[in-house]
Amino acid sequence: MKRLKKYLFKTISDTFFPLFFTLYSITSVILLVKIASYTSVITISFLELIYLYMLSVPQILLYTLPITFFISMILNLSKLSAEYELIVITSFGLSPLKLLKIFLPISFLFSFTLFIISFILIPQANYLEDKFMSQKSQDAQFNIKPSEYGQRFGPWYIYVEKKTKKLYKDIILFKPQEDSDRFILAKQAFIQNQDSSLSLNLFDGSVNTITKDINQIDFEKMIMNNHIKQSKNISSLDDIINYWKDNTPKSTKRRMILQNTFIALLPLISILFYVAFGYFNPRYQKNRNTIYAISLVIFYMVITQNIATHREYYLLVLVPIVWIIISILFYIKKTKPYY
DSSP, X not given: OHHHHHHHHHHHHHXXXXXXXXXXXXHXXXXXXXXXXXXXXXXXOHHHHHHHHHHHHHHHHHHHHHHHHHHHHHHHHHHHHHTTHXXXXXXXXXXXXXXXXXXXXXXHHHHHHHHHIIIIIHHHHHHHHHHHHHXXXXXXXXXXXXXXXXXXXXXXXXXXXXXXXXXXXXXXXXXXXXXXXXXXEEEEEEEEEETTEEEXXXXXXXXXXXXXXXXXXXXXXXXXXXXXXXXXXXXXXXXXXXXXXXXXXXXXXXXXXXXXXHHHHHHHHTHHHHHHHHOOOTTTSOOOHHHHHHHXXXXXXXXXXXXXXXXXXXXXXXXXXXXXXXXXHHHHHHTTTTO
Protein backbone atom coordinates (compact mmCIF):
# COMPACT_ATOMS: atom_id res chain seq x y z
CA MET A 1 0.00 0.00 0.00
CA LYS A 2 2.87 2.41 0.77
CA ARG A 3 4.38 1.78 -2.64
CA LEU A 4 1.01 2.35 -4.27
CA LYS A 5 0.54 5.65 -2.41
CA LYS A 6 4.02 6.76 -3.39
CA TYR A 7 3.39 5.86 -7.01
CA LEU A 8 0.00 7.59 -7.13
CA PHE A 9 1.34 10.78 -5.55
CA LYS A 10 4.23 10.78 -8.03
CA THR A 11 1.88 10.51 -10.99
CA ILE A 12 -0.32 13.26 -9.54
CA SER A 13 2.68 15.58 -9.14
CA ASP A 14 3.75 14.85 -12.73
CA THR A 15 0.37 16.14 -13.88
CA PHE A 16 -0.16 18.85 -11.26
CA PHE A 17 3.02 20.93 -11.46
CA PRO A 18 3.19 21.52 -15.26
CA LEU A 19 -0.47 22.54 -15.26
CA PHE A 20 -0.05 24.70 -12.16
CA PHE A 21 2.96 26.61 -13.52
CA THR A 22 1.12 27.20 -16.81
CA LEU A 23 -1.96 28.66 -15.09
CA TYR A 24 0.19 30.57 -12.61
CA SER A 25 2.26 32.15 -15.40
CA ILE A 26 -0.82 33.21 -17.38
CA THR A 27 -2.45 34.74 -14.30
CA SER A 28 0.79 36.46 -13.30
CA VAL A 29 1.09 38.15 -16.70
CA ILE A 30 -2.48 39.47 -16.41
CA LEU A 31 -1.81 40.81 -12.90
CA LEU A 32 1.48 42.40 -13.93
CA VAL A 33 -0.34 44.28 -16.69
CA LYS A 34 -2.89 45.45 -14.11
CA ILE A 35 -0.13 46.54 -11.70
CA ALA A 36 1.70 48.34 -14.52
CA SER A 37 -1.47 50.36 -15.16
CA TYR A 38 -0.95 51.96 -11.73
CA THR A 39 1.91 53.96 -13.25
CA SER A 40 -0.69 56.20 -14.92
CA VAL A 41 -1.67 57.37 -11.44
CA ILE A 42 1.49 56.98 -9.36
CA THR A 43 5.19 56.56 -10.00
CA ILE A 44 6.63 53.19 -8.95
CA SER A 45 10.07 51.70 -9.37
CA PHE A 46 10.86 48.19 -10.62
CA LEU A 47 11.38 46.92 -7.05
CA GLU A 48 8.04 48.40 -6.00
CA LEU A 49 6.44 46.66 -8.99
CA ILE A 50 7.86 43.35 -7.74
CA TYR A 51 6.62 44.16 -4.23
CA LEU A 52 3.07 44.72 -5.49
CA TYR A 53 3.29 41.51 -7.48
CA MET A 54 4.34 39.55 -4.37
CA LEU A 55 1.30 40.96 -2.55
CA SER A 56 -0.85 39.56 -5.37
CA VAL A 57 0.55 36.02 -5.05
CA PRO A 58 -2.06 34.86 -2.45
CA GLN A 59 -4.84 35.97 -4.81
CA ILE A 60 -3.21 34.06 -7.68
CA LEU A 61 -2.85 30.91 -5.56
CA LEU A 62 -6.47 31.10 -4.41
CA TYR A 63 -7.69 30.51 -7.96
CA THR A 64 -4.90 28.49 -9.55
CA LEU A 65 -4.45 25.86 -6.80
CA PRO A 66 -8.03 24.47 -6.66
CA ILE A 67 -8.49 24.56 -10.43
CA THR A 68 -5.17 22.83 -11.01
CA PHE A 69 -5.81 20.20 -8.34
CA PHE A 70 -9.30 19.41 -9.67
CA ILE A 71 -8.18 19.03 -13.29
CA SER A 72 -4.93 17.20 -12.50
CA MET A 73 -6.71 14.62 -10.33
CA ILE A 74 -9.14 13.70 -13.12
CA LEU A 75 -6.39 13.75 -15.77
CA ASN A 76 -4.12 11.60 -13.62
CA LEU A 77 -6.77 8.94 -13.01
CA SER A 78 -7.73 9.06 -16.68
CA LYS A 79 -4.12 8.42 -17.63
CA LEU A 80 -3.98 5.45 -15.27
CA SER A 81 -7.23 4.14 -16.78
CA ALA A 82 -5.93 4.56 -20.33
CA GLU A 83 -2.87 2.50 -19.41
CA TYR A 84 -5.05 -0.17 -17.72
CA GLU A 85 -3.39 0.47 -14.37
CA LEU A 86 -6.65 1.28 -12.56
CA ILE A 87 -8.15 -1.94 -13.86
CA VAL A 88 -5.21 -3.86 -12.40
CA ILE A 89 -5.53 -1.96 -9.09
CA THR A 90 -9.24 -2.77 -8.97
CA SER A 91 -8.60 -6.47 -9.70
CA PHE A 92 -6.46 -6.59 -6.56
CA GLY A 93 -9.47 -5.50 -4.49
CA LEU A 94 -8.87 -1.77 -4.30
CA SER A 95 -12.24 -0.27 -5.28
CA PRO A 96 -12.66 3.40 -6.31
CA LEU A 97 -13.98 4.31 -2.85
CA LYS A 98 -10.99 2.66 -1.17
CA LEU A 99 -8.73 4.51 -3.58
CA LEU A 100 -10.36 7.77 -2.48
CA LYS A 101 -9.15 7.13 1.06
CA ILE A 102 -5.65 7.67 -0.30
CA PHE A 103 -6.65 10.97 -1.91
CA LEU A 104 -8.75 12.24 0.99
CA PRO A 105 -5.85 13.54 3.16
CA ILE A 106 -4.24 15.47 0.31
CA SER A 107 -7.64 16.90 -0.71
CA PHE A 108 -8.21 18.04 2.87
CA LEU A 109 -4.71 19.54 2.98
CA PHE A 110 -5.37 21.56 -0.17
CA SER A 111 -8.69 22.87 1.16
CA PHE A 112 -7.10 23.75 4.52
CA THR A 113 -4.27 25.60 2.75
CA LEU A 114 -6.78 27.52 0.66
CA PHE A 115 -8.68 28.56 3.80
CA ILE A 116 -5.42 29.94 5.25
CA ILE A 117 -4.75 31.84 2.02
CA SER A 118 -8.33 33.11 1.76
CA PHE A 119 -8.95 34.31 5.28
CA ILE A 120 -5.49 35.16 6.62
CA LEU A 121 -2.97 35.87 3.87
CA ILE A 122 -5.25 37.78 1.49
CA PRO A 123 -6.47 40.30 4.16
CA GLN A 124 -2.86 40.96 5.14
CA ALA A 125 -1.83 41.39 1.51
CA ASN A 126 -4.77 43.75 0.89
CA TYR A 127 -3.82 45.83 3.92
CA LEU A 128 -0.20 46.15 2.76
CA GLU A 129 -1.28 47.03 -0.78
CA ASP A 130 -3.76 49.68 0.42
CA LYS A 131 -1.12 51.10 2.73
CA PHE A 132 1.41 51.25 -0.12
CA MET A 133 -1.04 52.86 -2.56
CA SER A 134 -2.19 55.42 0.04
CA GLN A 135 1.39 56.37 0.77
CA LYS A 136 2.21 56.67 -2.91
CA SER A 137 -0.92 58.74 -3.54
CA GLN A 138 -0.01 61.01 -0.65
CA ASP A 139 3.56 61.42 -1.96
CA ALA A 140 2.24 62.21 -5.44
CA GLN A 141 -0.06 64.92 -4.10
CA PHE A 142 2.57 66.30 -1.75
CA ASN A 143 5.16 66.57 -4.53
CA ILE A 144 3.26 68.39 -7.25
CA LYS A 145 5.61 69.39 -10.05
CA PRO A 146 5.37 72.67 -11.95
CA SER A 147 4.40 72.77 -15.64
CA GLU A 148 3.07 69.20 -15.67
CA TYR A 149 -0.47 68.23 -16.67
CA GLY A 150 -2.60 65.40 -15.29
CA GLN A 151 -1.61 65.83 -11.63
CA ARG A 152 -4.33 65.58 -9.01
CA PHE A 153 -5.10 66.83 -5.54
CA GLY A 154 -7.99 64.67 -4.35
CA PRO A 155 -10.82 65.00 -6.91
CA TRP A 156 -9.21 68.12 -8.45
CA TYR A 157 -6.87 68.34 -11.42
CA ILE A 158 -4.10 70.77 -10.56
CA TYR A 159 -1.66 72.74 -12.67
CA VAL A 160 1.17 74.83 -11.22
CA GLU A 161 3.12 77.35 -13.24
CA LYS A 162 6.13 77.78 -10.92
CA LYS A 163 7.52 76.50 -7.63
CA THR A 164 9.89 78.27 -5.25
CA LYS A 165 11.03 75.98 -2.46
CA LYS A 166 7.70 74.87 -0.90
CA LEU A 167 5.63 77.71 -2.35
CA TYR A 168 3.61 77.21 -5.54
CA LYS A 169 2.72 80.15 -7.80
CA ASP A 170 -0.06 80.65 -10.37
CA ILE A 171 -2.20 77.63 -9.52
CA ILE A 172 -5.19 76.34 -11.48
CA LEU A 173 -7.52 73.66 -10.14
CA PHE A 174 -10.23 72.08 -12.25
CA LYS A 175 -13.07 69.76 -11.23
CA PRO A 176 -15.42 68.50 -13.93
CA GLN A 177 -19.00 67.71 -12.88
CA GLU A 178 -22.10 66.52 -14.68
CA ASP A 179 -24.02 69.79 -14.56
CA SER A 180 -21.18 72.27 -14.10
CA ASP A 181 -17.42 72.80 -14.20
CA ARG A 182 -15.50 74.46 -11.43
CA PHE A 183 -12.21 76.33 -11.62
CA ILE A 184 -10.10 77.68 -8.79
CA LEU A 185 -7.39 80.20 -9.58
CA ALA A 186 -4.81 81.34 -7.02
CA LYS A 187 -1.60 83.33 -7.09
CA GLN A 188 0.15 81.36 -4.35
CA ALA A 189 -0.28 78.10 -2.45
CA PHE A 190 1.51 75.59 -0.28
CA ILE A 191 0.69 72.05 0.83
CA GLN A 192 0.64 71.07 4.49
CA ASN A 193 0.84 67.48 5.68
CA GLN A 194 -1.32 66.81 8.73
CA ASP A 195 -1.16 63.13 9.75
CA SER A 196 -3.92 61.43 7.71
CA SER A 197 -4.77 64.45 5.55
CA LEU A 198 -3.19 66.99 3.25
CA SER A 199 -4.32 70.59 3.14
CA LEU A 200 -3.81 72.93 0.22
CA ASN A 201 -3.59 76.53 1.38
CA LEU A 202 -4.52 78.95 -1.43
CA PHE A 203 -4.00 82.73 -1.40
CA ASP A 204 -5.39 85.62 -3.50
CA GLY A 205 -7.64 83.79 -5.87
CA SER A 206 -11.15 83.09 -7.06
CA VAL A 207 -13.62 80.21 -7.39
CA ASN A 208 -15.38 80.09 -10.76
CA THR A 209 -18.45 77.91 -11.34
CA ILE A 210 -19.56 77.50 -14.96
CA THR A 211 -23.11 76.40 -15.64
CA LYS A 212 -25.33 78.46 -17.94
CA ASP A 213 -23.78 81.47 -16.26
CA ILE A 214 -20.38 82.09 -14.74
CA ASN A 215 -20.31 82.69 -11.00
CA GLN A 216 -17.17 83.98 -9.35
CA ILE A 217 -16.22 84.24 -5.69
CA ASP A 218 -12.96 85.95 -4.71
CA PHE A 219 -10.99 84.97 -1.64
CA GLU A 220 -7.87 86.02 0.19
CA LYS A 221 -7.23 82.61 1.71
CA MET A 222 -8.87 79.22 1.22
CA ILE A 223 -7.92 75.84 2.70
CA MET A 224 -8.76 72.62 0.85
CA ASN A 225 -8.46 69.41 2.84
CA ASN A 226 -7.93 66.01 1.28
CA HIS A 227 -8.29 63.10 3.67
CA ILE A 228 -5.94 60.19 2.97
CA LYS A 229 -7.60 56.78 3.26
CA GLN A 230 -6.19 54.83 6.22
CA SER A 231 -6.36 51.04 6.04
CA LYS A 232 -7.04 49.06 9.18
CA ASN A 233 -3.92 47.41 10.50
CA ILE A 234 -3.90 43.60 10.27
CA SER A 235 -1.15 42.17 12.42
CA SER A 236 -2.91 39.78 14.82
CA LEU A 237 -5.71 37.23 14.94
CA ASP A 238 -8.07 39.82 16.44
CA ASP A 239 -7.37 42.17 13.52
CA ILE A 240 -8.21 39.39 11.05
CA ILE A 241 -11.45 38.58 12.90
CA ASN A 242 -12.43 42.26 12.94
CA TYR A 243 -11.61 42.50 9.24
CA TRP A 244 -14.12 39.76 8.41
CA LYS A 245 -16.72 41.00 10.92
CA ASP A 246 -17.54 43.85 8.57
CA ASN A 247 -20.17 41.72 6.85
CA THR A 248 -23.32 43.83 6.70
CA PRO A 249 -25.65 43.00 3.78
CA LYS A 250 -24.35 45.94 1.75
CA SER A 251 -20.72 45.08 2.42
CA THR A 252 -18.56 43.15 0.00
CA LYS A 253 -17.06 41.21 2.91
CA ARG A 254 -20.00 38.81 3.09
CA ARG A 255 -19.71 38.10 -0.63
CA MET A 256 -15.95 37.57 -0.25
CA ILE A 257 -16.53 35.09 2.60
CA LEU A 258 -18.89 33.07 0.41
CA GLN A 259 -16.66 33.21 -2.66
CA ASN A 260 -13.50 32.24 -0.79
CA THR A 261 -15.23 29.41 1.08
CA PHE A 262 -16.64 27.92 -2.12
CA ILE A 263 -13.22 28.05 -3.78
CA ALA A 264 -11.42 26.60 -0.76
CA LEU A 265 -13.85 23.67 -0.48
CA LEU A 266 -13.58 22.65 -4.14
CA PRO A 267 -10.73 20.09 -3.75
CA LEU A 268 -12.48 18.38 -0.82
CA ILE A 269 -16.13 18.29 -1.92
CA SER A 270 -15.23 17.17 -5.45
CA ILE A 271 -13.51 13.98 -4.40
CA LEU A 272 -16.16 11.70 -5.94
CA PHE A 273 -15.87 13.52 -9.26
CA TYR A 274 -12.25 12.34 -9.48
CA VAL A 275 -13.27 8.68 -9.71
CA ALA A 276 -16.53 9.38 -11.55
CA PHE A 277 -14.65 10.87 -14.51
CA GLY A 278 -11.22 9.36 -13.93
CA TYR A 279 -12.33 5.75 -14.31
CA PHE A 280 -13.15 4.50 -17.81
CA ASN A 281 -12.50 1.40 -19.91
CA PRO A 282 -10.21 2.36 -22.83
CA ARG A 283 -11.46 -0.58 -24.90
CA TYR A 284 -15.10 0.53 -24.93
CA GLN A 285 -15.09 4.21 -23.94
CA LYS A 286 -13.48 7.34 -25.38
CA ASN A 287 -11.38 9.49 -23.11
CA ARG A 288 -13.22 12.83 -22.94
CA ASN A 289 -12.28 13.43 -19.33
CA THR A 290 -10.15 16.50 -20.07
CA ILE A 291 -13.20 18.24 -21.52
CA TYR A 292 -15.33 17.05 -18.58
CA ALA A 293 -12.82 18.30 -16.00
CA ILE A 294 -12.42 21.75 -17.56
CA SER A 295 -16.18 22.13 -18.10
CA LEU A 296 -16.98 21.09 -14.53
CA VAL A 297 -14.50 23.44 -12.87
CA ILE A 298 -15.62 26.38 -15.06
CA PHE A 299 -19.25 25.57 -14.24
CA TYR A 300 -18.48 25.45 -10.51
CA MET A 301 -16.52 28.72 -10.50
CA VAL A 302 -19.09 30.65 -12.53
CA ILE A 303 -22.09 29.35 -10.59
CA THR A 304 -20.59 29.86 -7.13
CA GLN A 305 -19.32 33.36 -7.93
CA ASN A 306 -22.83 34.32 -9.02
CA ILE A 307 -24.45 32.62 -6.04
CA ALA A 308 -22.12 34.51 -3.68
CA THR A 309 -23.65 37.81 -4.77
CA HIS A 310 -26.80 36.89 -2.77
CA ARG A 311 -24.68 37.18 0.43
CA GLU A 312 -26.74 34.63 2.39
CA TYR A 313 -24.80 32.47 4.86
CA TYR A 314 -27.05 29.42 4.49
CA LEU A 315 -25.46 29.04 1.03
CA LEU A 316 -22.21 28.05 2.77
CA VAL A 317 -23.94 24.75 3.64
CA LEU A 318 -26.38 24.41 0.76
CA VAL A 319 -23.94 24.78 -2.16
CA PRO A 320 -21.38 22.18 -0.95
CA ILE A 321 -24.19 19.71 -0.15
CA VAL A 322 -25.71 20.12 -3.63
CA TRP A 323 -22.27 19.72 -5.25
CA ILE A 324 -21.59 16.54 -3.25
CA ILE A 325 -25.01 15.12 -4.19
CA ILE A 326 -24.29 15.78 -7.88
CA SER A 327 -20.92 14.04 -7.56
CA ILE A 328 -22.61 11.02 -5.91
CA LEU A 329 -25.10 10.78 -8.78
CA PHE A 330 -22.31 10.89 -11.36
CA TYR A 331 -20.36 8.26 -9.43
CA ILE A 332 -23.39 5.94 -9.18
CA LYS A 333 -24.12 6.27 -12.90
CA LYS A 334 -20.61 6.23 -14.41
CA THR A 335 -18.34 4.24 -12.10
CA LYS A 336 -20.07 2.17 -9.44
CA PRO A 337 -21.81 -0.36 -11.79
CA TYR A 338 -18.50 -1.28 -13.46
CA TYR A 339 -15.95 -1.05 -10.66
